[in-house]
Amino acid sequence: MHISITIPKTVKLESYSYKIVKIDKKAFNKKTSLKTINIKATTITSMGSKAFAGIHPNATVTVPKKQYNKYQPMLKKAGLPIKATIKKKYLFSSKTFCLKKIKLTIIIKKWL
Numbered sequence: 001m002h003i004s005i006t007i008p009k010t011v012k013l014e015s016y017s018y019k020i021v022k023i024d025k026k027a028f029n030k031k032t033s034l035k036t037i038n039i040k041a042t043t044i045t046s047m048g049s050k051a052f053a054g055i056h057p058n059a060t061v062t063v064p065k066k067q068y069n070k071y072q073p074m075l076k077k078a079g080l081p082i083k084a085t086i087k088k089k090y091l092f093s094s095k096t097f098c099l100k101k102i103k104l105t106i107i108i109k110k111w112l
Helices: 065-077 094-111
Strands: 003-007 010-013 016-019 034-039 060-064 085-089
Touching: 060 065, 065 085
Parallel strands: 003 034, 034 060, 060 085
Antiparallel strands: 010 016
């Protein structure tokens, strides 16, 4: 059985919201069934040693596109397996996508 986790942008405790800024050392160490990690946090400044050491060798980590260059070396230093994949998550707004589609349709109709 494979496990998936999501590291959110914030954590709410009582009526306060806290940004995620650190993944502690050995946080997911030796969790061999951990195969999918979705990092939504954009404010992480450090990842502890061996935080991801010993997770599934073919794990997939998805990070926000803008943080990819920052998080990639941090993940590797935190013990992410060599065969693991780090993917960029592209954030789309469905409204923006629909508007672009509508504009494209209008332009095509004008040429016909």
